Amino acid sequence: MHVGHIRSTFIGDSLARVARFIGHKVITDNHVGDWGTQFGMIIHGWKTQLDHEALKNDPIHELVRVYKAVNAATKADEAVLEVCKGELVKLQQGDAENLGTWKECVRLTLEQLEKVYGALDIKFDHYLGESFYNDALAPLVADMLEKGIATISEGATVVFSDGSVKPENDPFLIKEKDEWKAAPCIIRKGDGGFLYATTDLATIDHRVKDWKADEIWYVVGAPQQLHFRQVFAAAHRRGITTEMIHIAFGSILGPDGKMFKTRSGETVGLLEVIDEAIERARAAADEKDQGLSAAEKDEIARIIGAGAVKYAELSQNRLTDYKFSWDKMLSLQGNTAPYLLNAYVRTRSIFRKLDGAVTLTDELTLTEPAERALAMKLAQFAENAHDILVDHRPNLLANYLYELADTYHSFYEACNVLRAEGAVRNTRLTLCEATSRVLKTGLGLLGIQTTERM
RNA sequence: GCGCCCGUAGUUCAACGGAUAGAAUGGUGGUCUCCGAAGCCGCAUAUCCAGGUUCGAUUCCUGGCGGGCGCACCA
Numbered sequence: 001m002h003v004g005h006i007r008s009t010f011i012g013d014s015l016a017r018v019a020r021f022i023g024h025k026v027i028t029d030n031h032v033g034d035w036g037t038q039f040g041m042i043i044h045g046w047k048t049q050l051d052h053e054a055l056k057n058d059p060i061h062e063l064v065r066v067y068k069a070v071n072a073a074t075k076a077d078e079a080v081l082e083v084c085k086g087e088l089v090k091l092q093q094g095d096a097e098n099l100g101t102w103k104e105c106v107r108l109t110l111e112q113l114e115k116v117y118g119a120l121d122i123k124f125d126h127y128l129g130e131s132f133y134n135d136a137l138a139p140l141v142a143d144m145l146e147k148g149i150a151t152i153s154e155g156a157t158v159v160f161s162d163g164s165v166k167p168e169n170d171p172f173l174i175k176e177k178d179e180w181k182a183a184p185c186i187i188r189k190g191d192g193g194f195l196y197a198t199t200d201l202a203t204i205d206h207r208v209k210d211w212k213a214d215e216i217w218y219v220v221g222a223p224q225q226l227h228f229r230q231v232f233a234a235a236h237r238r239g240i241t242t243e244m245i246h247i248a249f250g251s252i253l254g255p256d257g258k259m260f261k262t263r264s265g266e267t268v269g270l271l272e273v274i275d276e277a278i279e280r281a282r283a284a285a286d287e288k289d290q291g292l293s294a295a296e297k298d299e300i301a302r303i304i305g306a307g308a309v310k311y312a313e314l315s316q317n318r319l320t321d322y323k324f325s326w327d328k329m330l331s332l333q334g335n336t337a338p339y340l341l342n343a344y345v346r347t348r349s350i351f352r353k354l355d356g357a358v359t360l361t362d363e364l365t366l367t368e369p370a371e372r373a374l375a376m377k378l379a380q381f382a383e384n385a386h387d388i389l390v391d392h393r394p395n396l397l398a399n400y401l402y403e404l405a406d407t408y409h410s411f412y413e414a415c416n417v418l419r420a421e422g423a424v425r426n427t428r429l430t431l432c433e434a435t436s437r438v439l440k441t442g443l444g445l446l447g448i449q450t451t452e453r454m
Numbered sequence: 455g456c457g458c459c460c461g462u463a464g465u466u467c468a469a470c471g472g473a474u475a476g477a478a479u480g481g482u483g484g485u486c487u488c489c490g491a492a493g494c495c496g497c498a499u500a501u502c503c504a505g506g507u508u509c510g511a512u513u514c515c516u517g518g519c520g521g522g523c524g525c526a527c528c529a
Contacts, residue, residue, distance in 0.1 A: 033529060036528070036529055037528050037529075038528075038529070041528095085527095130529090153526085154526075154527080155527080156527050157527095158526070158527085168457090174455095174456060174457075174525055175455080175456045175457080176455060176456065176525095178455095181456095182526085183456095183457095183525060183526080184526065184527095185526090186526060186527050188527085189526095189527045190527060191527080193527085195527070195528080195529080196528080196529050221523090222458075222459060222522095222523070222524095223458090223459095223522095223523050223524060224524085224529085225457095225458055225459085225523090225524075226457075226458075226524060227529090229458095248458095248459085250459075250460080250522090250523095251522075251523075253522080258522085259522080259523075281492095284492065285492095287492095288490090288492075290490080304492090315467085315468085316466095316467065316468085317467080317468075317469095319459065319460080320459095320460075320467075321459080321460070321521090321522060321523085322466075322467075323466080325466075327466095327479090328466060328467090328478090328479085331478085331479085332492060333478085333479085333492065334477085334478045334479065334492095335467090335468095335477060335478045335479090336478085336492085338492050339492070339493085341492085342490080342492050342493070343493090345490070345492095346489080346490060346493085349489070349490055350489055350490095353489065387470075390470080391470090395468080399468065399469085399476095399477090402477080402478095403476095403477095406477090409493060409494065410494070410495090412489080412490095412493080412494085413485095413493075413494045413495080414494090416488070416489065417489060418489045419488080419489075432489095453490090454490090454492075
């Protein structure tokens with residue numbers, strides 16, 4: 001995984017948390033790409049140029065190296081590509097050797113995935129990769145042929161436009177020199193191999209029939225918009241009425257302004273970014289020196305480091321393309337996770353000093369501007385939580401939490417809590433407690449854990 | 455060629471059709487004998503261009519210009 005993969009994971013994780021918070025029943029499924037042409041390439045590479053020593057030392061690195069090398073070879077020589085495609089067809093038809101190699105690759109990949117998710121506090125209910133649907137593919141294609149939804153064209157099995165919508169809204173048509181031409185969705189290749197459109201259709205079947213989904217959300221990059229319009233349209237023609245939504249997001253660009261791509265370009269590893277983030281947070285914790293143990297500081301550094309990376313991502317509009325920047329993603333100053341966490345820590349610090357000996361009453365008096373501002377901001381949480389799901393935008397929550405933390409920090413400077421008395425003190429303590437809860441809950445909805453000290 | 459997305463301070467990003475377009479960073483001036491300074495309080499700089507709809511447009515529509523991505527057997 002490289003940094004380009006974090007958007008799908010973070011956005012999807014956050015939306016699932018918010019939807020559950022609102023009261024929906026959510027099933028999360030990591031649709032791992034474990035069955036496509038890239039495995040034809042990896043299997044070919046495994047057979048011809050695997051460095052077994054390197055595989056032992058750093059499996060993912062070696063797999064990526066092999067994949068890139070084969071990918072480059074296919075570009076230079078058409079024949080190599082044909083060999084890879086052949087390996088894929090053999091795999092999909094159950095060839096024992098290829099299946100064994102594939103299993104090993106998937107195992108190594110999932111191991112790596114677990115490591116990344118562990119550090120990031122990410123969990124999925126299911127990991128039904130593309131391979132899970134293999135047995136469903138041939139019957140699905142046969143069914144679509146039988147119903148006349150799909151037809152054979154140039155050797156491949158494809159779905160053409162049925163002319164039910166205006167050409168400009170038809171995902172199966174494309175305009176070329178003032179003429180509408182077919183832009184079919186291919187569900188089976190001429191060589192018998194299946195594609196991701198096929199597995200996506202099988203996946204929809206599974207989610208509708210077995211999970212009884214009312215809505216299916218796809219958190220996938222914006223470049224795949226056409227693909228999903230085609231797949232959703234094809235599914236509708238098969239009689240599926242479930243609402244399907246493609247929650248698209250922009251690309252993470254390299255310093256050259258081009259997309260990060262696993263296949264060819266140089267990328268930045270995700271684990272690398274997380275490790276660096278945690279390291280920087282640890283250095284800051286050491287500098288602050290709150291008299292915490294090494295183990296406490298390690299855990300705080302993990303929460304802050306992982307939180308910083310998540311917040312950098314989730315505080316942005318999902319549709320915006322952005323340039324990857326170490327400094328931005330790892331910053332601990334300004335509008336970042338530590339800023340929000342620091343506000344939370346400041347609320348906890350006050351109650352720690354009271355040692356639990358406090359009873360809040362409903363005797364409230366809002367007189368200072370900073371008190372009123374904070375109370376108003378707190379009251380907006382419910383509305384904000386609701387707004388997130390309207391357009392599936394966690395950044396609205398991130399923006400709100402930043403404003404809340406900002407308002408709290410100002411309040412904290414302007415209104416001393418512990419030295420106040422009577423109703424004023426009770427009011428301020430109540431504001432602190434409410435801020436504490438909203439920050440903890442809100443950050444939790446972003447997938448960011450909190451810490452009592454930092 | 456056709457489609458989708460985008461264009462906002464030097465830079466990186468926000469903004470249900472609504473009030474003086476917000477932050478961060480960088481620059482710059484203050485602020486710790488006072489609940490935690492990863493903080494707080496100041497100063498400066500922006501809606502690509504031209505039309506249109508509207509009481510009101512960064513937002514919606516049309517046309518340019520600029521960038522990214524996608525468009526028959528990759529995912």
